[in-house]
Each structure stands twice: as C-alpha cells, then as structure tokens.
Amino acid sequence: MNTTMPLRAVRFTVSYALLRAAADVADHWIQTDYQASTKGQHDHAEGQSSAAGRRACAAHVASYTATQAAVLLAGTRLLGVRLRPVPVVAALAVSAVTHYVADRREPLRRLADETGKGRFVRLADHGLNGGYLLDQAWHHGWETAAALIAAA
Numbered sequence: 805m806n807t808t809m810p811l812r813a814v815r816f817t818v819s820y821a822l823l824r825a826a827a828d829v830a831d832h833w834i835q836t837d838y839q840a841s842t843k844g845q846h847d848h849a850e851g852q853s854s855a856a857g858r859r860a861c862a863a864h865v866a867s868y869t870a871t872q873a874a875v876l877l878a879g880t881r882l883l884g885v886r887l888r889p890v891p892v893v894a895a896l897a898v899s900a901v902t903h904y905v906a907d908r909r910e911p912l913r914r915l916a917d918e919t920g921k922g923r924f925v926r927l928a929d930h931g932l933n934g935g936y937l938l939d940q941a942w943h944h945g946w947e948t949a950a951a952l953i954a955a956a
Contacts, residue, residue, distance in 0.1 A: 820951035826875035844909030895954035902946040
C-alpha cells in the first residue's frame with residue numbers, strides 16, 4: 805500500500821489551513837471597526853444598497869484578500885509546497901467574491917429565508933448569533949472550494 809499522500813491532497817490541505825487561518829485574522833483583527841459596522845448598510849426605503857456600505861465592504865474584502873494572499877504565499881514557501889499562479893488567483897477570486905456577497909448581509913439573509921433558516925439567521929440571544937454562525941459556515945464552505953481550486 806502506498807503511504808504517501810498525493811501531491812494534490814497536500815496542496816489542498818496546506819491551502820485550506822492557510823486560507824482559513826488568514827480569513828480569521830483578516831475578519832477579526834485586520835478589518836476596521838468602521839468596515840465591520842458599515843459594510844452591511846442598505847438604504848431599505850429605496851431597496852438600493854448604500855454607497856458607504858458597498859465601499860466599506862469592498863475595502864474589507866480587499867484587505868481580507870490581501871491577507872489571504874500573503875499568508876498563502878508565505879506559508880507555501882515556508883512549507884515548500886508549490887502552487888500554480890492561475891489556480892491561486894482563481895481561488896482568491898472565489899474567496900473574495902463570495903466574502904463580499906455574504907458581508908453585504910442581505911443576500912445571506914435572503915438565502916436563509918429561502919432555505920428555512922430565517923429565524924436562525926436573526927437569532928441573537930442565549931449566547932448564539934445565528935447570523936454570524938451562518939456567515940462563518942458560508943465562508944468555510946467557500947474557502948474549502950477555494951482551496952480545492954488552489955490545489956489544482
């Protein structure tokens with residue numbers, strides 16, 4: 805029996821670990837208070853997204869993606885794992901776009917409503933925050949997809 809892990813599996817494992825760690829740092833340490841409190845703003849009366857909310861979310865996603873890129877580059881170099889540039893760029897794009905969608909808040913709330921998770925996404929008592937938990941689950945799922953792309 806071959807006991808060596810296939811190279812693609814190594815690249816996936818390393819990519820996922822680095823992307824996930826970088827995401828937590830970017831979301832909780834790099835993101836500014838202003839970005840966190842403004843990125844989900846919408847002008848509900850007109851149904852249009854507020855410009856301030858879009859700008860704050862875009863700025864957060866830019867620093868988030870830069871953090872993921874830096875950690876992925878440094879970590880893979882340190883570990884001697886070679887990733888190809890095109891899949892890495894594609895992986896970072898998937899992570900960035902899906903992060904922006906979730907952090908604008910309304911798309912994730914609508915998805916939660918449509919899938920029967922409306923009460924959960926709005927839960928903010930008993931020590932739970934349903935919106936945050938669904939947000940993080942969304943990010944983890946897409947980071948897994950991004951890691952699979954990076955490992956290609």
